Amino acid sequence: MALPFTLRQLEIFDAVVRTGSLSAAARDLHTAQSSVSSAIDELEKQVGQRLLVRRKAQGAWPTAAGRQLHREAGIVLHTAQEAGRILQERDGQLRGPLTIGVYQTLAPYVLPLLLGDFAAEHPLVELSFVEVQHAELMAGLTSGAIDVGFTYLHEVPAEVDHQPILERPPYVLMPADHPLADRPSVTLADLTAEKIILLGDAPSKANTLRDLATTEDDERIAWVTSSLPLTRALVGKGLGVAILVQPDASPWTVDGHPVVEVPLHVQDGNVFVHIAWLKPQARRRPPRRITEMVTFAETNFSSHIARIDEERRLRKASDIA
Amino acid sequence: MALPFTLRQLEIFDAVVRTGSLSAAARDLHTAQSSVSSAIDELEKQVGQRLLVRRKAQGAWPTAAGRQLHREAGIVLHTAQEAGRILQERDGQLRGPLTIGVYQTLAPYVLPLLLGDFAAEHPLVELSFVEVQHAELMAGLTSGAIDVGFTYLHEVPAEVDHQPILERPPYVLMPADHPLADRPSVTLADLTAEKIILLGDAPSKANTLRDLATTEDDERIAWVTSSLPLTRALVGKGLGVAILVQPDASPWTVDGHPVVEVPLHVQDGNVFVHIAWLKPQARRRPPRRITEMVTFAETNFSSHIARIDEERRLRKASDIA
DNA sequence: GTAGTTCATCGCTATTACCGATAAAGGAGC
DNA sequence: GCTCCTTTATCGGTAATAGCGATGAACTAC
Numbered sequence: 056m057a058l059p060f061t062l063r064q065l066e067i068f069d070a071v072v073r074t075g076s077l078s079a080a081a082r083d084l085h086t087a088q089s090s091v092s093s094a095i096d097e098l099e100k101q102v103g104q105r106l107l108v109r110r111k112a113q114g115a116w117p118t119a120a121g122r123q124l125h126r127e128a129g130i131v132l133h134t135a136q137e138a139g140r141i142l143q144e145r146d147g148q149l150r151g152p153l154t155i156g157v158y159q160t161l162a163p164y165v166l167p168l169l170l171g172d173f174a175a176e177h178p179l180v181e182l183s184f185v186e187v188q189h190a191e192l193m194a195g196l197t198s199g200a201i202d203v204g205f206t207y208l209h210e211v212p213a214e215v216d217h218q219p220i221l222e223r224p225p226y227v228l229m230p231a232d233h234p235l236a237d238r239p240s241v242t243l244a245d246l247t248a249e250k251i252i253l254l255g256d257a258p259s260k261a262n263t264l265r266d267l268a269t270t271e272d273d274e275r276i277a278w279v280t281s282s283l284p285l286t287r288a289l290v291g292k293g294l295g296v297a298i299l300v301q302p303d304a305s306p307w308t309v310d311g312h313p314v315v316e317v318p319l320h321v322q323d324g325n326v327f328v329h330i331a332w333l334k335p336q337a338r339r340r341p342p343r344r345i346t347e348m349v350t351f352a353e354t355n356f357s358s359h360i361a362r363i364d365e366e367r368r369l370r371k372a373s374d375i376a
Numbered sequence: 377m378a379l380p381f382t383l384r385q386l387e388i389f390d391a392v393v394r395t396g397s398l399s400a401a402a403r404d405l406h407t408a409q410s411s412v413s414s415a416i417d418e419l420e421k422q423v424g425q426r427l428l429v430r431r432k433a434q435g436a437w438p439t440a441a442g443r444q445l446h447r448e449a450g451i452v453l454h455t456a457q458e459a460g461r462i463l464q465e466r467d468g469q470l471r472g473p474l475t476i477g478v479y480q481t482l483a484p485y486v487l488p489l490l491l492g493d494f495a496a497e498h499p500l501v502e503l504s505f506v507e508v509q510h511a512e513l514m515a516g517l518t519s520g521a522i523d524v525g526f527t528y529l530h531e532v533p534a535e536v537d538h539q540p541i542l543e544r545p546p547y548v549l550m551p552a553d554h555p556l557a558d559r560p561s562v563t564l565a566d567l568t569a570e571k572i573i574l575l576g577d578a579p580s581k582a583n584t585l586r587d588l589a590t591t592e593d594d595e596r597i598a599w600v601t602s603s604l605p606l607t608r609a610l611v612g613k614g615l616g617v618a619i620l621v622q623p624d625a626s627p628w629t630v631d632g633h634p635v636v637e638v639p640l641h642v643q644d645g646n647v648f649v650h651i652a653w654l655k656p657q658a659r660r661r662p663p664r665r666i667t668e669m670v671t672f673a674e675t676n677f678s679s680h681i682a683r684i685d686e687e688r689r690l691r692k693a694s695d696i697a
Numbered sequence: 698g699t700a701g702t703t704c705a706t707c708g709c710t711a712t713t714a715c716c717g718a719t720a721a722a723g724g725a726g727c
Numbered sequence: 728g729c730t731c732c733t734t735t736a737t738c739g740g741t742a743a744t745a746g747c748g749a750t751g752a753a754c755t756a757c
Contacts, residue, residue, distance in 0.1 A: 058383050058387065058453075059460045060383075060459075060460070061383055061384070062382055062383050063379070063745085066379065076703065077703075077704060077705095078702085086747090087747050088704080088705095089704095089705080089747070089749090092704065092706085093705095093706095094745080097744085097745095102460075102463050104463060109703085110704080110754075111702080111752070111755095112701085112703045112704080113704095113755080114703065114704085115703090120463060123463065123466070124459065124462075124463055127458065127462055129659075130459070130659055130660065131452065131456045132379075133659070134448070134451050134452045134455055135452045138381075138451070139379060139380045139381070141444055141445075141448055142425060142444065145425065197658055198658060199658040199659045214534075214535070214655070214657065333658055334535070336535065336658070337518055337520040337654055338450075338519070384714085397733090397734070398735065399734060407715075407716090408715065408716050409735080410716070410717080410718090410737080411714065413735065414713095414715085415715095417736095418714095430735060431723075431735080432721070432733085432736080433724050433732085433733055433734045433735080434723075434724080435734065435735090
């Protein structure tokens with residue numbers, strides 16, 4: 056029943072394992088090296104096991120028992136910190152770290168909103184983000200390395216919860232002087248003679264091929280790209296058309312050619328952007344800053360994207376005028 | 377970053393909330409009441425909030441903030457204790473509490489094995505058990521109140537893992553002097569004229585009705601019972617036959633009538649006993665004593681049941697001799 | 698060898714945890 | 728009102744602990 060260590064000891068032990076030496080841990084914790092040394096002595100005495108191999112001039116590294124304790128200590132410290140935060144949050148201010156994982160091509164649409172408006176609303180939440188592939192995102196969520204993720208919906212493991220926050224219709228991007236550019240919309244039949252620029256990233260590629268009801272072998276596919284600006288640039292140059300869902304506020308490519316987005320009518324062609332987070336687990340619900348970000352995204356993301364659409368519409372109008 | 381409390385403070389705070397008074401907590405922790413008082417003072421000072429309403433002669437109860445901290449504190453203490461245990465377990469001896477949830481009618485087949493043989497192998501594991509309905513079991517597993525469960529397979533929520541540990545063929549229990557008693561096996565067709573004693577507990581009832589390809593309205597059903605001994609007694613008295621899967625080592629009913637088990641041949645009639653436990657979660661795998669019990673049950677349960685079958689076979693043989 | 702690490706140890710101080718004893722507050726019963 | 732009981736609060740004192748700075752010892756790299 057008696058607990059064989061104090062939180063402070065775990066904190067110090069964790070710092071030593073992280074930094075690889077007692078001295079570095081002392082610097083990290085803004086404390087004296089001698090305190091670290093004696094704290095480790097005391098911890099090893101209390102648990103009755105050697106936890107660290109300490110070598111002068113070489114630092115320190117954990118024994119097998121030490122590695123085991125380090126894993127557990129991380130969990131204990133994490134929950135303790137979370138408990139402390141929850142008490143502080145009673146003033147209404149959310150706080151604590153929150154890591155966003157975002158699918159690469161989605162990042163420029165998602166992050167400005169979150170790092171700007173969400174952060175302004177919750178200034179004490181320490182935001183960070185990583186750009187990831189879908190599989191990394193799911194792995195990060197389940198391991199706890201990522202708190203909330205944004206991606207197109209693919210396979211999602213059972214322990215991850217998700218919500219659609221945006222439904223996007225596909226469109227055909229073509230040069231402004233293309234014969235189809237004035238049409239209010241096009242169908243698959245209109246594209247049989249067109250060269251295709253394929254944005255080759257995993258979900259985009261899958262979506263495009265599904266919309267075209269074809270495969271990668273299709274001889275219409277002129278080029279395969281892996282970024283939106285390049286895709287748009289190739290289209291602007293007249294090398295083909297692209298099937299996309301990503302909004303873009305500009306009617307020009309980055310290298311200055313005018314392009315036009317014409318809606319593509321196709322069965323079940325809409326694509327869903329989802330927000331994903333770790334399901335509540337036994338005795339552990341997600342911190343409030345996570346659920347808060349989920350509802351924030353649910354309520355704001357779609358209008359945020361609508362604004363981008365509107366910006367493009369205005370630019371196009373002014374272009375014509 | 378600085379942790380606003382010590383493990384000891386959380387331990388004391390938890391005891392106060394659990395017991396409802398500082399004095400009772402002091403007794404519970406084998407410490408002085410004054411220590412408890414000052415520990416709470418210090419804790420409240422450090423987190424900057426009143427956590428307890430303390431009234432002389434009335435004990436103490438948590439404020440809203442206190443209730444919140446108590447929930448979190450429970451988790452922190454739980455993980456800390458688990459961490460301590462893992463270090464101790466490096467001597468090879470598993471230890472710590474383990475609560476078994478077992479479906480009622482399964483209990484006499486499961487618990488003797490676990491409380492006897494498993495406990496003997498792991499003397500430092502503190503076993504306890506509860507007899508539950510299927511739904512309670514699933515709720516207990518997901519909340520963490522139950523560590524491993526034994527039940528017939530029904531609906532299982534996504535966060536619960538399970539494994540079949542026993543497959544049982546159904547049999548017809550009939551009085552020893554029944555005309556069918558000498559048959560090596562019977563089929564549904566043989567039972568069209570028989571009165572049925574229905575063991576009415578949820579999974580048993582469902583199994584029996586499925587085997588008979590009928591419903592509760594079937595007019596062959598003479599009596600509905602809710603325990604195995606009673607079911608056997610009514611069969612022994614000649615009031616009907618029963619379709620069962622539960623093994624019983626005795627060829628007699630508790631009130632002394634001889635009964636016979638005759639295998640029932642029916643498509644997909646076998647019933648599965650499952651062991652269930654909470655799936656590994658982010659940053660948290662189940663303690664080793666739990667996985668150990670799972671493998672113990674997987675390897676031993678079916679032979680344990682086979683022994684019961686064998687006992688009955690021997691008794692029957694000696695009866696004839 | 699020398700310089701630069703790193704961990705270990707010592708003496709010291711301030712803080713903390715804890716104890717026992719006693720006081721103070723409030724409820725229950727008369 | 729009064730007494731009895733339970734509860735929390737407070738006080739003085741002691742032992743344990745955390746932390747510091749300074750110094751020494753071990754080892755690497757050059």
